[in-house]
Amino acid sequence: MADRHKFGVKKEPVVPQVPRGAVGRRVAEAVTEDISRHLDPVLFEDLKDAALSQNPEASRRAIRSALADGIRPEDLADFYIPALARDMGDLWCVDQLSFAGVTIGVSRLQAMMRALGPNWASDSATQNENASILLIVPQEVYHTLGAIVLSSQLRRKGFSVKLILGGKPEDIANRLSRTRFEAVFISSSAGETLESLRHIIDVIKTSCEEPCPIVVGGSILDVEKTDDVTALTGADYATKRPDEALRLCGLQQTEQNKAHAKGGT
Template sequence: MTQHEHLTTRGLQRHRPEHVDAFASTVISVLRDRQVVCSDGVRQFVLEHLVRAILVRGEFDPRLVMEELRGHRLSIDKIIDLYIPKAACVLGQSWVDDDVSFADVTIGAMRLQSLLGEASSQGDLDFAADDRRLHALVVLPQCQQHFLGVSVVAAQLRRIGCEVTQSFDEPLGALNARLMEERPDLILISCARLETLETVSETVQTIRATLSTGPVIALGGGVLDEVENLKERTGVDIVTNDAKDVVSFCSRRNKTLRRL
């Protein structure tokens, strides 16, 4: 750069309008905010975009929203495992804070459910060549309503390669009949509140009494953050919110049993 060019550039910078500097600072700030990553790996900007999409007035197109999320370089796994559950949490907290109406929450949850269906249809199934395909039953006990969370778990299990059926709010008699017919290899029970632990224990007792050979029974859900010693209190085999943990536990047990 010549001395004249250098002086000219400095002169342009010195006489640059203040609104240009303000605009540049705003752009830098926005770009910085887009890179903010929460402790659980969720990018805050993308999460906020998803929440706005499920709350927007008018038509909701899950395929278009999926394309937008994929445009942010998100894998199907991250959309199902992280962003949809996180958006549901934001939705619930917004209702608690009285920022959105119950109708908004209901519509938003339905839209997340449709987005989950779209994501699941685009995901790849992971079948193990040397193992029999496991049959998993996901149970939402009576008096609980977190259907989206249970659907997320079911989608995770299908991606792992399990055959999955679901039981929503069924009386113990109906659940008993389902168990006799399906005879699942593993059962995942979801519990969100401490108040419903007794129902979970009754459900576990029904499963044990109905299927003498015994499927693996897992407990997951929000209650894991509230209560300790859940295995002892409910009689389940494993306590986790990771579907892969349950499948691995079941596969190891089955291999052990085959060697006996």
């Protein structure tokens, strides 16, 4: 078995401007409740070893092996990859994995997502005229893996998703001026201020030709009350649950969506 602590465990200095507990939350954005019951311990450790291996090809080989053994790609995307991200964050919090190790490990998890399906992990949206969602991770926010997992879940439900990572206000405004969306989701971290979030939402509102619901999610809801987030930022809703966000925006799956998702495209 590979040494899963190749990336300088306990040796590399921690980057001081990133709060230790916050990284544990940021890399766990997409973890669902009671996720452990979906996991096979042996497969979990094999994937973990691969993600923390010095060989960048190890993660892709591990995914191919799991798929060959009959593991559903949806289970790898929705359960194993988020749980691995959380575990890496927990290891860093107790000084068993360096910050560089977490960073590289999470990038390998993103590679696993790409290996599972380009339509899930890529920036290309599915062809669905009825429900198009803009998913934004603001500039200087580091929890991109959670948003990538969320975008894959939404696409597999049949929704068209445009994902903007590290979104600058001008990038967001440009996209909204060219494309009509039925909803805008913002994945916001505990380290962001409500003022910075309000600025992004102001940009969204002034850039949309037609109003659409704006939903804030992410670990900011671990440190801020839902009512405060909506009242102080101008967002319409705040929730960490994707299904609730869709329901609040009136984006229930239609029969066309379900057929699209079942087709796996």
